Amino acid sequence: MNEELSELINADYPLPDPRWDYSQIWTHSQEAAAQLQELLTYMATIEDATPETDRKIKSQLDSIGQRLNTARRLVDS
Numbered sequence: 001m002n003e004e005l006s007e008l009i010n011a012d013y014p015l016p017d018p019r020w021d022y023s024q025i026w027t028h029s030q031e032a033a034a035q036l037q038e039l040l041t042y043m044a045t046i047e048d049a050t051p052e053t054d055r056k057i058k059s060q061l062d063s064i065g066q067r068l069n070t071a072r073r074l075v076d077s
Contacts, residue, residue, distance in 0.1 A: 024071075024074050025071045025074045025075060028067050028068070028070050028071035028074070029067075029068070029071050031067050032064045032067040032068050032071070035060060035063060035064045035067065036064055038060070039057065039060040039061070039064070042056070042057075042060075043057065
């Protein structure tokens, strides 16, 4: 696991053994959770909506959704 990912992952949960059946799903879910937390922090700083902030929020939500969809596909396979 790269250093950047390990910084994003919630420290309340131990890093999973890569051989664990749910390791990849856990990793994608933790990355999505970290991205969501970043988005919520960003949104808390916004006073008024603008086209620029809307684009940034939509982009982040799309990225989070893609990561969760990847985790979902792993469950299905």
